[in-house]
Every structure is written in structure tokens, then in C-alpha cells.
Amino acid sequence: MKNTKHSKKAMPSELALSLFVIIIFAVLCLVAGDFGSVNNIMSILNRFSYILIASIGMNIIMLTGNIDVSFGGIISVMAILEAFIGKTGAPIYVFMPAAMLCGALLCTFNALLITKLHIPAIVATLATTQIYAGVLPLLVEGSIYDLPKTFTWLAFDAKVFKYVPLSVILALVILAVALLMMKYSRYFKKLYAIGNNVKSARLAGIDVDKTVIVTYAIGGLVLGVAATIIATAGQRVTTTMGAGMEMTFIAAVVVGGTSVTGGSGSILGTAFGALLLSIISPALYYLGISDTWSTAVMGAIIIIAVSVGAIKGVRRKNAGAEKEEAKA
Amino acid sequence: MKTRKFNFNIALGILFLLLFFGIGLKAPNFFKPNYLISVMLRNIMELGMIALPVTLVVITGGIDLSLGSIATLSGITGGLVYAATQSDLLAVVCAMVVGCLCGWFNSLLVTRLNIPAMVTTLATMYLFQGIARGITLGNSVYAFPAATWLGNFQIGPIPIQIIVYILFAVIFVLLLSRTYYGKYLYAIGLNRTASRFAGINTVRCENIAYIVSGIMSGFAGMIMLGRFSSMKYTAGEGMNLKVVTIIVLGGTSINGGVGTMTGTIIATMIVAVLNSGLTVLNIPIDVQTIVQGTVLLISLVAYAVIQKRNTAKGRGKTAKAGKAA
Secondary structure, X not given: OHHHHHHHHHHHHHHHHHHHHHHHHHHHHHHOHXXXXXXXXXXXXXXXXXXXXXXXXXXXXXXXXXXXXXHHHHHHXXXXXXXHHHHOOOOHHHHHHHHHHHHHHHHHHXXXXXXXOOOOHHXXXXXXXXXXXXXXXXXXXXEEOOOOOOOOHHHHOOEEOOOEEHHHHHHHXXXXXXXXXXXXXXXXXXXXXXXXXXHHHHHOOOOHHHHHHHHHHHHHHHHHHHHHHHHOOOOOEEOOOOOOHHHHHHHHHHHOOOOOOOOOOOHHHHHHHHHHHHHHHXXXXXXXXXXXXXXXXXXXXXXXXXXXXXXHHHHHXXXXXXXXXXXX | OHHHHHHHHHHHHHHHHHHHHHHHHHXXXXXXXXXXXXXXXXXXXXXXXXXXXXXXXHHOOOOOOOHXXXXXXXXXXXXXXXXXXXXXXXXXXXXXXXXXXXXXHHHHHHHHOOOOHHHHHHHHHHHHHHHHHHHHOOOOEEOOHXXXXXXXXXXXXXXXXXXXXXXHHHHHHHHHHHOHHHHHHHHHHHOHHHHHHOOOOHHHHHHHHHHHHHHHHHHHXXXXXXXXXXXXXXXXXXXXXXXXXXXXXXXXXXXXXXXOHHHHHHHHHHHHXXXXXXXXXXXXXXXXXXXXXXXXXXXXHHHHHHHHHHHHHOOOOHHHHHHHO
């Protein structure tokens, strides 16, 4: 019942979002000629690729009604880990799986705090963020630099058709897999069930705790790929590489129409949300607005997106759905 | 239930004394009255002042993560207004109005649109900080005379902000334990729907809590500006976590309905001892960050364990179901 309703509703909002992004793009190309240049588009696409990958991870976590604000902190941890391994000259197929594993472990730790100890997700992950942020500077003196060419291979040399960065292809593959999983896998249906109503999901025979833990682990795995793209962008990896990034991912997910209380939303919407967020910063630059406003614009976009979702929810409630669900 | 709350505050008090004397024995400098008053207490006052009203918010089952950004935005607005008009009064008024508006905006999203408080205030945290960054273009803002006075004036040996804090602490303790409003907050935190049916204007009660948080954050922002004599838009980063740590450590349930103002005040003192104690012991700032996060986690876990035992002992409580959702 809920699912059919959701898919009927979700399609137009995704369409609207994609139209919105295209209009912004067209206007920018008209206003500032350089905006459409290959270089600029490729740099936007590179940014898009890691936002998309991490947002997919965030999306599946948020579908269950949880959240993980330690994504930024975990990215910093993974980036440093990769730099450690990469410094020895190890190629990407060594350090990327290591990062993915590390991400899965850290996210599982978060999930254990949330499911086994019943700590609200946002507080638990805020606390772990703090711990990661404190541990890293103790291990590393500021940054790891002079990284070898094998480390930055993904950012500089890995191009498909001479121009398209490999990271974009990576992101699109992950997106395709996620879309297919969403359509055909029973696992994703479980996420929606848990997000909609934990109690009834449990009564329907879903092992809620296990599913949530697995979801966090998958989120961490996927995040490892995003961290690799972020870390390998230069020859220097700092300890604060991911700080604050979680907000961008949450924004992409929320803008894409996923409910912050869980239970509804789609990966496709998130993809457009990620696209929108990856052009905000360059768009402000090309419109001649100081970059100092980008944080405020980001915050405003999230608030608008959440409010629109909430107003829709209020309307649906008035139509006769349950009252307290959204609040809990 | 009553006896447990009582015990919890005593346990907190014992923890405070243990830490206080433990650190004092290791580093005798710590016990100098001058250090205790003008470093340990003076540095925690802003956080303590914000923790008081935010305890009200948390008791209703909400949370405010935007308070650090509100403090920064208010302080910065005050500084900018003074730079433009050279009027102290106008600067103070503007700073307080900004705090009030920010709190009102939060309350609007939370109570009118029913957006979860955590998400709302996480987003407004970035919005307010972003505005502070935008209007200053990322530069520092300098203190104005009124803020400097709030941050540095001393009555005898005692800084003014400590006296102000004590005043506020008394007011908030009385507000939560002696007024109808305080009882309403507990009722809302335990069961919002039932409170509404019992005739409590839940929306208004929550609105007041958020707006008071905003105003107090704005006030603390001015003290902060005065104490540091200049302020950047990043000044409030990490404050929200510290305040949440204080409140949770003080025994207030993050799910609402349970908690005392006295607990928050004792927890403020514990965090003060930890902060300045670790500095006295020459422990690097990064370790202090870890300690902060760990203290928060431990207090959350401790609370979860206590609650689990309570639910096992007594009848099943609704709070747990709400938490799982």
C-alpha cells in the first residue's frame, strides 16, 4: 500500500529535481561561458562521483530511519590509512579494499552502539566523530605528503576516452548496482519496512538489528570508494580531509526526497540530489558570489528540502494516516 | 524512580570530587583559588549557560545542535553592528534579537512542520554558521565594549559571568522543579500525545524552550566574544557536542521525560574539571577531544544500561519503543 503510493509520488519529484538541475546548468552556461568548458564539467563530475557514492551509502542507512554523521570523520580516517599504505608504492587495488574494510568496521561499530545499546543514531555517531577527530592528529603529524604517482593514479591518469575520469564510471556502476538492488532485492524492501515501522517489521519476522548492522557495514564499504576518490586527488593527505563532508551527503539524500524519519525515498532521487550539490559551489563561483556563502546556501537547501518533505507528510497525515509516526 | 534520580546526582557529585581531588593531587597548581576561579570556572561558563535552557529542550524529547552556531552568529552580529554604529546598546540588542530569531526559527521547523529536532538543528547549525561566515567574509570580528565587559569584568576576585551563571542556574532550577511549565516539559517528553489531550499547549511549551535556548546562546556568544576579544565563524564548532555531553552526563535522557537541572549543573562542573585538569596535566588538546567523545559515549552507555535494568525490573516503558523507531 505504502510502496505503491510512494512510487507514484516519487517519480514526479525526481523529474522536477532533474529539471531544476538542468535549468541551473543551462542558465550558468549562458551567463558564464566557461561554465560549460570540458575542464569545468570534468571537475564537477569528479566531485559528483564521490558525493554520489557516499550519498548512496548514507541513503540506505537513512532509509532505516537512522543516520550516520560520522561519515566525514570516517573519510578522514580512511584517507590517512590509504596514504599510509600508498606511501609504500602500493597500487590502488591494495589500498582501496583496505579503506573499504576499515569503513565497514567503523560503521559496524556505530551500528552496534545504535542497535545493541539503543543510543540514538545521531548522538552515537556525533560522539564517534569526535573520537576519530581526536585520534588522527595523534597518529599523524598534520599530513602525509610526497605521495608517489601510484597513489594519485585515479585522479590524474585514469581517464576513459581521454577525458572522462574513471571515478565517474565507478560512481555510475555503483549507482546502477544500487538501482538494480533496490528494484529486485528483498534486502531493500526490508529497509523500507524497518524505516516505516520498526515494530511491525520485527513482527513480520525481520531481524531488525542484524539488517541495520549490515546496512551500516555496506554503507561503510561504499564510503571506502568515495574516500579513495577524495584522498587520491592530490599528493598530500591531511587529517581533516573529510571534516564536515557528512552534511553534503545528508543534504544530497534529503534533497533527493528521502524522508529523514526513514521508510521512503529512492536512490535515483539521491543521484539528482548529489548532482545538484556538486554544482552549488562552482555555480556560486561563476555567478560571482563569494564562496563564503556556500555553507549558508547548503544549509538553506537542506532546510527547504526537509520542509517540503514535511509539508507533504503533514498533508498525507491529514488525509488520514497515522499521527505520531513522523515524530518518533 | 525518585530514589534513583537522587542517587544519580550523588553519584555525579562523587565523580566530581574524585576527579577534582585526583587531578589536584597530581598537579598542585590546580588548587590555587586564582586558577580555579579565573580559568576553570570562567572558561566553562558559556557552555554552562547554554546547557541550562537546552536541558529544557532535551527534556521535551528534542535537542538543539545549532546552539554553537547561534552563539557565533549573535556575537558576530553584535560586533558588526557596533563597528557600523558605535552604539553599545544597539549591538547588544541586535545580538539578543538574532539569538531569539534563530531559536524561533528552530521552533517553527520543529513544532509547526514536525521535522525531527535533530535534523532541523543539524541543518540550521550549518545555516547559521554559513550566514556568520557569509556576513564576515570569513574574517574575524572584534569585541565591543559591552561584550568585553561581560567577558572580563570582575567583582572583587570573581568574574561577572560566574555571578550571572549562578543567577541563571537558580532561575532554571526553580523553573524546572517549581513551576507548572517545568512539569509540562516532563509530561511532553514522556508522552506528547497524552499531554496534548491533558490540555497542555505542547507547541507553545516547546517553542518557549527553543526560543529561550536561542536567547541564552546569543548571550553566551557575547560573553565568548568578550573573553576572546575577537571571533571567527568557526568559534562555535564543537560546542553543541560539549553541551550535549554535559546534559547527557547530567542524567537527562536524550529521549526526553527524565532529567534534572541540578544534574546538568554538576555535569557542567565535571566537564570544567576535566577540561582544565587535562590542560594542567599537560595533556595535548587532541586527547582532550577524545576524552570528550568518550565521556559522552560512556554516559550514553551507562544511561542505556540503567534504563535496560529498570525496564527489566518494572513495567515496560514507552520510551524504549520510541527510541528504536
